[in-house]
Amino acid sequence: MNKGLVIALVLVVSAALGSLLRPHQFLSPGPLIQGHAKLDQDCLACHRPFEGPGKCENCHKPEDFLKKPVAKAEFHHKLGPKTCISCHTDHGVRHVSHFSHNLLDSKTNQDCSGCHKAPTDKNHIGVKESCSACHGQGAFKPASFEHGKWFHFDKNHKAKCITCHQGEDYTSYTCFGCHAHGMGEIRGEHAEEGILDLRDCVGCHPSGKEYDAKMRRSRPVKDNGIQGPVRQYDRAEALAGMSALPGQAGTAVDSAGGQGVQESGGRSEHEGKGEHGSEHHSEHGDDEEEEDDD
Amino acid sequence: MITVISATKRPACLFTMGPKLFSRSVLPFSGAFLALILATVLIDWFLHSQGLAYWGRWAGPLGVLVLALSFGYSARKRKFLFTGSLPGWLRLHEYLSWIGALLIMVHSGIHLHAWLPWAATLAMLAATASGLMGKYLLKTARDKMKAAKTKLAAQGLTDVEIENQLLSDSLTLKALANWRKGHMPVTYTFFFLALFHVVSICFFWM
Numbered sequence: 001m002n003k004g005l006v007i008a009l010v011l012v013v014s015a016a017l018g019s020l021l022r023p024h025q026f027l028s029p030g031p032l033i034q035g036h037a038k039l040d041q042d043c044l045a046c047h048r049p050f051e052g053p054g055k056c057e058n059c060h061k062p063e064d065f066l067k068k069p070v071a072k073a074e075f076h077h078k079l080g081p082k083t084c085i086s087c088h089t090d091h092g093v094r095h096v097s098h099f100s101h102n103l104l105d106s107k108t109n110q111d112c113s114g115c116h117k118a119p120t121d122k123n124h125i126g127v128k129e130s131c132s133a134c135h136g137q138g139a140f141k142p143a144s145f146e147h148g149k150w151f152h153f154d155k156n157h158k159a160k161c162i163t164c165h166q167g168e169d170y171t172s173y174t175c176f177g178c179h180a181h182g183m184g185e186i187r188g189e190h191a192e193e194g195i196l197d198l199r200d201c202v203g204c205h206p207s208g209k210e211y212d213a214k215m216r217r218s219r220p221v222k223d224n225g226i227q228g229p230v231r232q233y234d235r236a237e238a239l240a241g242m243s244a245l246p247g248q249a250g251t252a253v254d255s256a257g258g259q260g261v262q263e264s265g266g267r268s269e270h271e272g273k274g275e276h277g278s279e280h281h282s283e284h285g286d287d288e289e290e291e292d293d294d
Numbered sequence: 295m296i297t298v299i300s301a302t303k304r305p306a307c308l309f310t311m312g313p314k315l316f317s318r319s320v321l322p323f324s325g326a327f328l329a330l331i332l333a334t335v336l337i338d339w340f341l342h343s344q345g346l347a348y349w350g351r352w353a354g355p356l357g358v359l360v361l362a363l364s365f366g367y368s369a370r371k372r373k374f375l376f377t378g379s380l381p382g383w384l385r386l387h388e389y390l391s392w393i394g395a396l397l398i399m400v401h402s403g404i405h406l407h408a409w410l411p412w413a414a415t416l417a418m419l420a421a422t423a424s425g426l427m428g429k430y431l432l433k434t435a436r437d438k439m440k441a442a443k444t445k446l447a448a449q450g451l452t453d454v455e456i457e458n459q460l461l462s463d464s465l466t467l468k469a470l471a472n473w474r475k476g477h478m479p480v481t482y483t484f485f486f487l488a489l490f491h492v493v494s495i496c497f498f499w500m
């Protein structure tokens with residue numbers, strides 16, 4: 001008999017015997033997690049022949065999960081026992097994977113805060129809209145918030161967030177954080193048009209260009225007596241305007257402005273300029289000429 | 295070691311072959327094998343970097359399908375199939391088995407746990423290496439045979455005499471027969487180990 005065939009036969013028979021006698025070594029894709037370590041050599045404790053793993057409910061009752069913190073219990077008791085392995089792996093490293101929100105019933109699926117802690121940062125204060133307005137179910141970040149609907153970044157406005165949104169407060173902005181925009185420099189020009197409130201720049205210049213506002217009319221802004229360049233806008237109103245096209249962003253803020261934009265202030269023109277002016281200058285110094293051309 | 299056999303001269307080994315033979319037989323063989331390993335690493339790295347490592351699992355069944363198609367050549371050779379020319383099937387076998395091997399290597403990935411599927415993967419690599427070796431052995435043998443034929447014809451021998459001389463003289467055919475004796479057991483080993491793996495997957499997971 002061919003020597004090669006004999007070697008092949010020995011190999012194949014050894015593999016078959018090994019798989020039958022020591023399946024945890026020949027077939028198992030890795031040791032079980034600590035909690036299941038006792039079952040490491042007893043494959044059939046969890047696997048049903050030709051059906052797959054799915055005897056979880058023999059040891060774990062779905063009700064057990066109700067004893068866990070609410071967020072975890074909430075959706076666990078609404079999942080059937082057979083779906084455990086849709087998310088949990090037991091061989092190798094324990095990790096939760098392949099969770100799909102589609103495993104949830106539609107009511108639970110829409111109740112994000114039933115399982116996720118609602119964000120409390122300044123960025124989310126006052127947001128009453130559904131999370132899905134900005135966030136997808138795949139991951140919290142990146143959010144699909146479209147800045148362009150409020151303010152379009154052109155080549156002259158590649159500023160850092162902090163240049164316009166100060167103190168990590170993204171509910172307000174100022175255009176006077178940059179040396180190119182000084183209140184004193186623009187006051188006269190705007191006064192000619194009858195524009196006395198110089199805080200809501202984006203309301204008329206949605207992409208920061210001077211001539212954005214060419215065809216726009218000055219609009220009255222509720223004056224609460226607070227003077228200052230920092231503009232606070234109403235996030236709820238802003239979100240309501242999300243469907244507006246980028247070119248209509250001004251319109252969205254307009255309506256917000258007309259209906260009760262809260263205005264805060266207290267920062268002087270000098271403050272805004274002094275803090276960030278030089279930073280912006282170094283970054284965009286070469287663009288300033290062009291900006292004027294715009 | 296690769297031995298290149300000539301119909302009229304003594305066999306040349308890796309150390310005595312000329313640069314031309316080296317570039318025609320050894321380089322393409324090891325190039326195709328290295329390309330297989332390199333492509334596997336690149337695809338696996340890409341899938342992991344994109345968080346798509348799980349997709350690699352599906353490359354297994356796909357690879358098996360492609361390999362099964364590549365064995366159309368064996369079916370054609372043993373006359374279970376009647377369509378297509380034999381050289382055409384051989385060429386298809388060469389390409390498809392490389393692609394199938396690549397898919398299965400991607401499927402195996404970097405998870406070193408179960409012994410059986412890894413034994414199957416090693417057997418597959420051995421079969422692929424042996425297959426590539428056979429391919430270039432065959433090509434070199436064919437070229438040598440052609441040259442010897444022309445030489446004998448120039449000496450004024452008739453076709454039948456040439457055929458007889460080549461057959462009795464030819465170490466080439468012996469070399470190929472020897473190669474087949476090694477290639478077939480490696481392929482059978484791969485086939486059965488892979489079969490056991492697939493059966494075990496059905497047993498535990500389906």
Ligand code: HEM
Nearest residue numbers: 029354355358402405406407408411412414415418488495
């Ligand atoms: C229809 C064909 C195939 C199917 C359905 C299949 C299926 C699978 C599955 C589901 C796993 C993952 C097991 C686990 O992590 O629990 C796996 C792992 C693996 N398979 Fe396959 N496979 C096939 C063909 C092959 C072939 C032909 C080879 C090799 C020649 C192979 C080699 C491997 C290797 C090396 C692993 C990794 C084992 C480990 O975790 O150490 N597979 N296969």
